[in-house]
Amino acid sequence: MSLVMIILLLFLNIPVYIFLFRVFFVDNDDYNESIRHTFTPNIISLFRGEYWKDRMNTARLQFFILICGGIVVLEYLVLHKIIDIFR
Template sequence: MILFLLFLNIPVYKVLFRVFFVDNDDYNESIRHTFTPNIVSLFRGEYWKDRMNTARLQFFIILCVGIVVLEYLVLNKVFEILA
């Protein structure tokens, strides 16, 4: 059921993607900052930009996973009530 929900929520992920990221380059920059150590970003003068991009990516992932988990719990409860 979780795989079905993951597939079914693709339009929701696209909407959330546009809320968090302007375009694919913005997303790629967030990925780059996430995997760059903070000390390296500090020496490059991008520390706060790194922190914000990492936070945006983490919130995006948490929301996507949270939506699937919440839907799973609701559907599971509905199926319990119906059975």
């Protein structure tokens, strides 16, 4: 039951993910740059002169993923409590 609820919440939250995507990233190129910086080692970014840009893009992507996951977890906990009340 809980796995079905989590999968359902993941799909129902797609509009929320899109809204958060627009808040965190200007466009798809900005998102792709954040992905590139996340997988580029910091020492390489340091030699390219992009160290702080790398750190900011990595943090931005991590916060985006953390908030999207946190929303699903909070909704699951609330729904689980509501289901327990009605049992």
